[in-house]
Structures are given as C-alpha cells and as structure tokens.
Amino acid sequence: MTDSTPATATARALPRARRPKGVSADAPGMRAALYVRLSRETENSTSPERQRAACEALCAARGWQVVVVEEDIDVSGYSRGLDRPGLQRILARLAEFDVIVFFKIDRLARSTVDFAEIMKVTQAEGVALASASEPLDLTSSMGRAMAKVIAVFAELESDTIGMRVSSAHEHLRREGRYTGGRVPYGYRVVPNPDGAGKILEINPDEAKTIHEIVQRVLNQDSLLKIAVDLTESDKPSPGHSSRQTTGKRSDSKRWYPSTLRSLLGNPQLLGQVIEDGEPILMTDGLPLVNRPPILDVDTWQALQDELGRRANPGNRRREGTALLRGIVHCAVCRNRMYTYVAKGRVRYRCIGRLKARQAGTELTCYGVSIAGEGMEQHVTALFLEKFGAFPVVRMVEHVGEDFRPQIRQAREALEDLEKDRYDRGLFKGEEGAERYAAQYAKLEERLASLNEKQRTAKPAGVEAVPTGRTHAQLWKDADTAGKRDLLLNAGAYVEVGMSRKGGPRLDTSRLAVYFGEDGEIRRADADAKDVEAVVQRAAAQTLELF
Template sequence: MTHEAAPESVTPRSPKAMPRAKRRKGTPVTTGPGMRAAIYVRLSRDTDESTSPERQRAACEAICEARGWEVVAVEEDIDVSGFSRGLERPGLQRILARLADLDVVVFFKIDRLARSTVDFAEIMQIAETQSVALASAQEPLDLTSSMGRAMARVIAVFAELESDTIGSRVSNAHEHLRREGRWTGGRVPYGYRVVPNPNGAGRVLEINPDEEKVVHGIVDRVLAKESLMKIATDLTKAGVVSPGHRSRQPNGKRSDSERWYTTTLRSLLTNPQLLGQVIEDGKPILRTDGLPLVTRPPILDMRTWHALQDELTRRSDRSERRREGTALLRGVLFCSLCSGRMYTYVAGGRTRYRCIGRLKQRQAGQDVDCYGPSVAAEALEAHVAKEFLRGIGHMPVVKIEKKVAEDFRPQIRQAEEALKDLEADRYERGLFKGEDGAHRYAAQYAKLEERLSSLKARQSDAAPGGVEEIPTGKTHAELWDDSDTAGRRDLLLNAGTFVEVAPAQRGGKKLDPSRISVYFGPEGFIRRAEAEGKDPESATLMLIDSDFN
C-alpha cells in the first residue's frame, strides 16, 4: 500500500480582521485577536474619580490588550448626560458613523454607553446590522450571543432604574428646598438677587431694589401703551443691565451683550416669578390646594399682573396693532361703500388713505361692490383735526376710574387657570399616574373647585362699586398740542371719533369736505361698532371709559 506524504507543517499566522465585504450582514463577529476596536468613554460630570475618564479608558485598553484587539479609535463625551441627550452625543455619533471600519466597540460599563433601555437596544441593533460587537470592560457579558444580549438588556434596565432613582432624589430634594423658600441655583430671575438665608442654611432670593424699579418702570410704560421696541431701545441707551448678562448671572447660560430686545421684555413680563411664584421646569410648583407656591416677596400685585398679561395678549392680536409708527386715523377712518377700515400707502412720494375692501372681497370669492376709494392723508388729517378741536377741543378731559369695593375676580381667574393647568398635567402631560396619583389629583382638584366656588360666591355678594370722575385739568385741545401721533390717535378713539369717506364726485387735487363725515361721542361709538361688525351694545361699554358717559 502506498502512503501519501504527510503535508509539511505550516506556521500559523496571526488572525487579522475579516474583510468587511466577506462578512454576512447582521452576523455577530467572533471576539478573537486582531479585531479593530473603538473605545467609548462618557461621564456626566468630570468630578467623579470612581468613573473618571482616565479610569474608564485604562480599563477599556486593558481588555483590548488582553484579547489582542487593536485600538483604532477613542471617543469621549465629557460633561454629557446619557439620559437627557439620548444618542445625540458627539463622541457616540462619531463611533456610530464609522462602524463599517470597526469590529467591536468597548465601553467601561453599560450605563456609560446608554442610560435607558430604549437607547441601549437601539445601539445594539445598529451595531448588529453592521456586524459589530459590543464589549463591556467591567461586566462579564458576551454580547455576541443571544443570551449575552438578553443579560445586557437586563443590566440596562437596572441602569435606567438607577438613573431614574438618582434623578428623582435630586428633583425631590430641590423641590423640598424650593418649598422652604431656598434657592437651588440656576438663572436668577430679574428683579431678585441671591443672598444668604437669614433663617438658616443655604441661600434665598430677595428683591433687588434697583431691578424692581426697572420692572415697575417697564410695566408702567407697557400699560401706558408704549411699544416694546421703544422701551428696549431706551433701556439699552440708559445702560441698564439686561437679565441674561453675566454680571448678574452666577452660572448657566449667560451673555456678554448689554442690549435689551423685545423678546427679552416679553420673557421678563410673562414670567410668573414676578408674582413670587416658584418655578420648576418652566411651570409653577403647586401647593396642596393646587394654587401656585409663593415663597418670596412678589414684585407685582395680582391686579397689575393680569392687566399686564391682557395688554400683551392684545398686542399679539394683529387686528389690535395700531401703536407707534401707524397713521393718525388708523382705526378711525372707514369706507362708506363697504364699511371697511382704510389704510395708508405711499404713491408719488405722498401718503394716501385707501380702502382695501375690493381686494378682500376678491380674495374671499365675493361679489365686488367696492372700488377702493382713496384720499390724500395730509389734507384729510388736517380736516379731521380741525373738526375735532372745533367740536370738543374746549371740553375738559376727565379720567374715569371705576371703583370696586370688593373684587375677587383676579383670584377667580387665578383659580380657573390653576384648574386648567391641573387638568393638563393629568390628561396631557401624563402626570398623577397610578392609584396614589389619582387620589392626589382628585384631592387637589376638589380643593381648587371649593376655593373657586367660594370666590364666586363672595364676588356675587361683593358691595357694588361706583365710577369716579377725576379731572385732568386739561382740555382736549391742550392734550392734543402736548401729544405725539399715537397720543392724538388715542384722544380720537377715546372720544368716539368715527370718520367715513364717500366716493369722490369730481376730480381735483384739493380735498372735497362733502366726502367726509365726522362723528364724535355716543353716535361715533355706535357707528364704529356697527362698521366693525360688533354688537352696538358694546358701544355702551366704550362710553364708560370715555369722556362721553
């Protein structure tokens, strides 16, 4: 029998990483030598020595060296939360972007890679589709097997639970301190300053007298109908420190800019912290009765706050924007053909008023019955001013102040808003979960309803108020001379001025007075209400606040 020669012995070569093209998609790789590894390091805050970046990296490098893996990349996310940022972390994204060049991703522990089970499962799925293994330096898991991946998910669940527990403890501790009136850090609300707690440990907020004056000045100007743009410009010119400037913010988001903006003013004026309320995650913390918790002295009283919010809401309505920069007869001048308001435009360098009813009717698909008459602005304004001063210029201007002996409407409004917020917390934001949550929700809701019912009963029995006429000591003519365009327009509106423009009967450059009808007082209020499609009875309410009551 012939025997075949034995094959020559061959010295085995060191295994190399498998070519990516020959690897079946989704097939887990073996964790053998020669694999290309990327190390991922994450730390929420660079202060914990037990999981410091250096310790994490050293542990990951040790496992790579022990298994013969080649470290081709190291990515770090320092001061980055794995819970709040999810997968949107720069270092993690760089690793996920180059999975095609890797065989394994190494991390210190699963909670360094992901803080939620959903995020960990997504990372695992992305890695599996690229045939990339995951390896933990501290946990004895084989993530290339189904059992190992199942165990990893269990660990991720406990990591998420630990994160939630820590977050809940911190949140509860902060809320406890806030309910005691303590300051827990963050942006300092404008109008306040941080000082040592006079009654014990920690810090509290107290009113900053200088900033309080600024707030009251801003509120007075807003309620006097001044534009936010003008107020912001004046504050910047005066060198008043803006709310976000680093000179008054100890930490957090700060700015080097000393400019005030309209957005800055709106944010300041709509912040309920001006009422002394305690805010958490953008919402007031509630007491057990469902009303906002107040632990610091308020800068604004409730009546002023509601008047301010009503004014800001009015300004957000485009139909009510008729302040500075608009024409004298804006809101006063109407077309006799379609009863529509007339607006200014410039033609040949001159300003004219015209009706845009024709355009509106076409856009609405209606029959056009208005050709859009126009009239020269300068001549018309002079004519109306002359009629106004001739008719009521001699009359004294009397400020009407309504006196209410008892008024619980601000508290009623606050309770109603608290009820709405409570309902949103339960049914929209998903709070008050579980049986205990349902009991707490029902208790708060019952207390709020009881308070609202009590306030409405007290309001119904409130002593009737009256109307007090306070002389200003000036006539309409005197105030007209002292006012700018916006002030004069307010005089016209408050006097019930209604001006109607009829179509021109003949051509010519001069104003034809026969086209213009001017009304004041009760008749003007009623005609304006009818032209605007409002209930004529609303004119009665206008008269209460006018000089023709």
C-alpha cells in the same frame, strides 16, 4: 479627550484579522479601545481615573494591548444618546481594534435602544464588547442576551434617577430654593440666609427696568418703541450672556417685542414658582408664591388686560395705519372712508358706491373724498384743544378679596377633627388628648383670623390711577397707531359732507367732528353695532378721560 497609547505600543494600528464568530473575547493579543464616561463628577460617582484603572487592569489580565482611550466627561448618556464625541471617535475607528472595554454597561449606553445599536455596529465589524466590572461574554448569544437585560435595568435606573432628581427639584422650589437654570429677569441668585443652598432675591436694577416697561405699556407705548429704546440704552436683554451662565445665551444686548411679551407675560413677576413652563400649585389649587413679587396683583391684571387687548385681532394696533381709519365716515351713506394716494398725496374716500354696485343695489353715494393731511390736522387741533390739558389716568380693576371658601374649609376641618375623636375613637390616651386640643386650638385660631379678614375684605372695584402725563404729552410721544388709539378712546367720530367749492384749502364746513359719548354712539350706529352697549362703555371711558 484622546489618550495615546504608551511608548511601547505601535505608532500605527495594523490591519486587524477578522475574529471568527464564536471565538471568545478572552483571547490574548487583542487590541483594545477603552471608553470612559461621566455625566457629572461627585463624591458618589466613579471617577474617570477609577474607571480607566479598572479597564486597564482587565486588559492586563487578559493580555490585551491598549490602542486608544477615549473619554466623555460631563456628557449625559441619557440625553445625548449616541451623540457623544468620545464614543463617535471610537465607532469611527473600529477597524483599528478588536474589543471595546468599558467600566459598566451603563457607562456605554443608558438606554436599551442605544446599547442594541452599538452591539449591531460592533458585531458588523467583528469587534467585541467587554465590561470591566460585569462578568459578561458578549461573543455568545447568551452573553448578548444577558447584556441586553442589564441594559434594560440600567435604563430603568436612569429613569428612576431622573424622577428622583425632578422630585427633589420640585421640593426645593416649594421651599423657596434656587435649583439652577436660567435666572428670571428681575431676580438674582444669592446664598440662602436660612440654611444651605441658594435663593432668588429681587435685582433692584432689573426690577426698576421692569416697572418702567410696565408703565410705558400701560401708557399705550408700543412694544417696538420700548424695545428700541431699551436697546439704545445698552441695558442687557434677559438672555444676554452677562446675566445668564447656563442655557441659551446671546452676546447681543438687543431687545425685541417678542422679548418683552415673554417677559411681561411671565407669572414669575408675581413671585410664582414655574416648573416645565407652568406654575407649581398648592393643595388649594392656587399658585405657589415663595419669593418676593416684582409686580402687585392689580398692576399685573392691568398689564395682562392691555397685552390681551393688543393681541386681540379685533383691537390689534396696526403700525403705520392711517390716523383716522375707522373714525372718519361719509355723511351721505355713512360708510367708512379709506385712504388712497393721488398725485403723491393721501386722501380719504368713501367706497359706498363700490359696495352698492357689488350688492346690486341703488347707488346713493357718488364717492365723497377729501384731502387727508388737512383733515387730520384739523381733527388733531380739536382733540388737543378739548382734551390736551386733561391728565391721563389708568383704570385699575381691583379683584377684591373673598375668604369664604377658606372659612368653609376651616369649618369642615373642625368637624372632621371632632368626628375623629368622638365618632372614630382616635386621639386616645393623655398624649392623644393633648394633640387633639392643640390641633383644635390651631383650627379655631385660623377660623377666627379668616372671619376677621372677611369682615375687612377689600371689595372689588375700579380705581382711576393718575399716570402723571397729560393727553397732549402722550400725543406728542405716540406713534400714529397710538394717536389713533387716543382718538378712539376719546370717542372721536368724523363725518365728511359733499364738496361745496373747489380750491387747495380745506373746507372745514364739510366736517362734523364729535367726541365722547355722542361720537361713540354715532360710530356704533354707522358700523351697525349695539348702541346700548356702546352707551355703557362710553360712560366708563368718560370717567377715564375726566
């Protein structure tokens, strides 16, 4: 904000005569620019009015004329450096005054580097610097040296304040309090029912949206399709200005696949507390959880496994890929068949002939080809006939519970407590004995509780969870990549033999279509993979299908 001078001041600053080097800034009649800065106004801060009053008092005492007053309110001198609007306006008008007056050095600059840069710029223009609360004469070498020393301590104080604020925020987060910033999607800010401050609680509407997204991801829907549907539903995205009051905001409600990946990969959905992008850990090394989780651990693990599968270059779903790519093989040379376009129609052909020529080996295959649309329709019909009515289930892996490390820790704590009393002579006197007995009883109670939990601990395992949809329903809603995934999960394998007769219609006698373990084994053998490993995996997939 710019404050014009009183009515008695001249309307236009007159050209300033250069002040000879070494002349004290105490000389009367000098033109002054007042600078006021405040990061955040609190009861303990020096208000802009108090800063300005102190600067004006100094000018009045020395006979200086106030030419301009500039303020930077709610502007950090530490994070913004010299990039402050009020300060920049002063530095742009150095030819119009003789001295810059500020309340304290830390109001002008929070770092030694910034202060030295300001001194360099002002000295080049013959402009003095004056502090209203510090007895410094910055026109002399000794005064400038002392100012730099003060600036060093101001920077140290700023760093110390930053460390105190960071520690205070971490303490509040550990206590379950909300410390400001972006609100995680799925939560909302409410008053703390147990005391001062605010906390985060689950936002029912956003939590419902998250559960719907997770269910669709686990049901093999693409992130792109989910993002499009969310945008069309007009639901605000996580960064929309309607739910974010600070930080990076957007006026667009549009969702993107990257938005979903960031949301679904955030451990805050488990109720974990995040600081600087990482979960806060407890003393036992486990993440701190002090707010209600939106997802349970089993769902979270299944979700991360699915996202990891999609991110894996070897298993990544390719949008727009051919339906039978990687599934259809040549019956002559057992090489994979790839698509090409001939006369506007998609066909599959074997490239075994090309591979043999490149390798310099004997040609054993003339290059089998077949119309793509008819073959895809035939394989689709067989798949739906065989699996369409079967329900789709999701295999959920339970991590299992193991309290043995905590039991060992509790036993060691009991042993240490006994050594403290009997070997080290601690807990002396009547009060000491009472404290010892109380601590010992608590540890024994905790050990008994852990032993009981270990006795009834949930074992690790895999559970088939129904999705409520059939394979036919899932096929209808899936895109090409999703349908290809369904075929691969069903163990689909297709071999194309040589053409026996011409004609526009598909000769299905050329096709051998396999599903299940038989198809998995044949595809692994054709691709030169470990057949034994495929047998074991196919058995697990059979459980998932049936």
